[in-house]
Amino acid sequence: MAKVAVLDQVAGDLPAAKECLLQFIPLLLLFLLPLFFSITWPWRGRGRKRLPPSPPALPLIGHAHLVGALPHVSLRRLAERHGGEDGLMMLCLGVVPTLVASSVSAAQAVLRTHDLSFASRPQSICGEVLLYGPSDMAMAPYGERWRLAKKLATTHLLSTKKVHSLRAAREEEVALVIDKIQCAAVRRATVDMSELLSKFTNDIVCHAVAGRSFRLEGRDRVFRKLIDDGLVLLSGFNLENFYPGLARAAGGLLTWSVRRKAEKIRVQWDRFLDKLIDEHAKEKADGCGSDQECDFIHVLLSVQEEYDLSRDNIKAILANMFAAGTDAAYLTIEFAMVELMLHQEAMAKLQHEVRSRVPKREKTINECSLIGMTYLKAVVKETLRLHPPSPLLLPHLSLEDCDVGGFQVPVGTTVLVNVWAIGRDPKLWEAAEEFIPERFIQNEEINKGADFRGMDFQFLPFGSGRRMCPGINFALASIEIMLANLVYHFDWELPKGVDKIDMTEVFGLTVSRKEKLFLIPKTDMRYGAVYA
Numbered sequence: 187m188a189k190v191a192v193l194d195q196v197a198g199d200l201p202a203a204k205e206c207l208l209q210f211i212p213l214l215l216l217f218l219l220p221l222f223f224s225i226t227w228p229w230r231g232r233g234r235k236r237l238p239p240s241p242p243a244l245p246l247i248g249h250a251h252l253v254g255a256l257p258h259v260s261l262r263r264l265a266e267r268h269g270g271e272d273g274l275m276m277l278c279l280g281v282v283p284t285l286v287a288s289s290v291s292a293a294q295a296v297l298r299t300h301d302l303s304f305a306s307r308p309q310s311i312c313g314e315v316l317l318y319g320p321s322d323m324a325m326a327p328y329g330e331r332w333r334l335a336k337k338l339a340t341t342h343l344l345s346t347k348k349v350h351s352l353r354a355a356r357e358e359e360v361a362l363v364i365d366k367i368q369c370a371a372v373r374r375a376t377v378d379m380s381e382l383l384s385k386f387t388n389d390i391v392c393h394a395v396a397g398r399s400f401r402l403e404g405r406d407r408v409f410r411k412l413i414d415d416g417l418v419l420l421s422g423f424n425l426e427n428f429y430p431g432l433a434r435a436a437g438g439l440l441t442w443s444v445r446r447k448a449e450k451i452r453v454q455w456d457r458f459l460d461k462l463i464d465e466h467a468k469e470k471a472d473g474c475g476s477d478q479e480c481d482f483i484h485v486l487l488s489v490q491e492e493y494d495l496s497r498d499n500i501k502a503i504l505a506n507m508f509a510a511g512t513d514a515a516y517l518t519i520e521f522a523m524v525e526l527m528l529h530q531e532a533m534a535k536l537q538h539e540v541r542s543r544v545p546k547r548e549k550t551i552n553e554c555s556l557i558g559m560t561y562l563k564a565v566v567k568e569t570l571r572l573h574p575p576s577p578l579l580l581p582h583l584s585l586e587d588c589d590v591g592g593f594q595v596p597v598g599t600t601v602l603v604n605v606w607a608i609g610r611d612p613k614l615w616e617a618a619e620e621f622i623p624e625r626f627i628q629n630e631e632i633n634k635g636a637d638f639r640g641m642d643f644q645f646l647p648f649g650s651g652r653r654m655c656p657g658i659n660f661a662l663a664s665i666e667i668m669l670a671n672l673v674y675h676f677d678w679e680l681p682k683g684v685d686k687i688d689m690t691e692v693f694g695l696t697v698s699r700k701e702k703l704f705l706i707p708k709t710d711m712r713y714g715a716v717y718a
């Protein structure tokens with residue numbers, strides 16, 4: 187299987203090329219073995235300086251064969267068996283030295299104590315092609331360009347003030363979703379919640395970025411596919427990530443298929459983003475309002491000189507916003523609904539909180555009503571503890587040799603922080619595998635002791651430190667308003683004949699459930715009757 191998957195990457199869709207490569211594999215191995223030892227030799231030499239503990243490795247492959255289809259799960263298992271007591275473990279994935287941090291102290295060492303040393307990102311061909319250099323925020327190496335992009339995002343695009351100014355757009359999109367569900371409820375139809383929620387978060391992002399939803403132009407499907415295809419290429423565990431030097435050798439011959447796919451997507455992105463930027467540049471000539479009233483493209487054009495942004499820089503930042511803004515938020519709402527369906531007492535408690543605080547027959551709950559909804563916030567936190575959308579964060583990269591807890595971590599080491607494992611560590615959390623939102627509530631208030639804003643290293647769904655997610659407020663605003671409306675207006679049932687929800691996961695840049703979530707909405711006449 188692994189051989190076929192790697193061949194697929196190398197040879198793409200050409201059967202003849204695959205056949206040819208199969209014949210050359212023994213020859214290739216003969217060539218690769220000395221290369222492998224020469225590449226990994228410096229790293230092994232440094233082993234004398236006490237690297238973090240590792241499982242036994244195979245030549246050429248290192249520990250890559252130990253990482254399964256769900257890396258966060260297999261890395262937890264490996265760390266339990268082979269990692270140090272302090273939660274540090276060193277792997278060699280292909281030829282790439284990889285530090286895995288699976289405890290509070292290890293996460294703190296990497297993301298706080300040595301934040302600057304680990305503030306970069308590993309580079310990839312797909313990142314280079316799809317993210318213009320990369321000159322974006324999420325995948326760009328640490329440096330001045332990244333610093334400026336992050337400052338721009340936190341002060342202009344994703345600030346609390348800006349997120350607040352997008353309130354009307356969020357409420358408008360929520361009303362559309364509730365309308366759709368209401369139509370299904372009248373027909374007693376089953377709703378594809380995965381599709382509905384992913385469109386919702388995508389429409390919110392499009393509204394924020396471009397001032398409108400592409401649904402209105404019928405372009406939302408094409409656009410969504412573009413994002414999905416790009417994310418598949420960018421998501422981590424593949425041939426190029428395990429053998430980066432080799433992938434670039436011989437003029438990138440071995441990765442030409444992946445590069446070709448990335449370039450095809452990039453052409454479509456270019457066409458799409460250039461059109462949007464051109465339209466906005468024209469509108470700008472007519473005068474757009476202040477920062478707070480404008481969509482992200484207008485804001486980027488207005489600070490273009492101040493931040494020395496090329497058109498490619500703007501496109502890279504926009505690509506980040508579209509991609510990062512859609513998936514994680516939608517997955518959180520979906521996982522929250524799944525957990526609430528599996529824990530009906532929690533669903534009843536949430537419905538009671540929302541329905542008792544909002545006047546009956548409200549068309550949509552607005553954001554002011556969410557203030558003081560402690561249980562709602564606890565449900566969102568508990569969902570993010572059990573199902574962080576990026577269970578290993580995004581990979582970090584060490585910029586220099588670094589001493590972490592008495593171990594030597596060499597420059598150029600990829601770093602994965604297993605926040606999924608930390609969030610389920612029974613030493614840190616009582617009944618760690620159970621969905622118990624109450625754990626975040628103390629004296630009827632949301633427990634400040636376990637916050638997810640990067641200060642509490644046992645709970646890091648958004649990361650911490652320099653590379654932390656800048657989109658927290660943006661994401662929470664969409665998640666909370668949508669979830670509150672879903673449980674206020676409707677009671678929910680599983681489709682007839684379905685008595686359980688499949689929790690099998692799929693790993694990519696984010697982790698999602700393999701199966702879609704289908705639910706049947708029922709209008710509670712006391713609350714949702716306004717539509718009936």
Ligand code: HEM
Nearest residue numbers: 323324510511514515576579580647648649653655657661
């Ligand atoms: C529930 C929703 C979300 C979760 C759980 C989440 C989580 C994360 C995580 C774990 C990282 C990587 C942190 C690291 O590597 O240390 C990240 C980075 C990032 N996120 Fe989010 N995110 C969410 C929503 C958003 C939204 C809505 C946006 C923008 C609209 C966004 C934009 C970004 C960007 C630009 C980065 C890269 C930051 C950097 O490398 O400096 N995220 N996010």
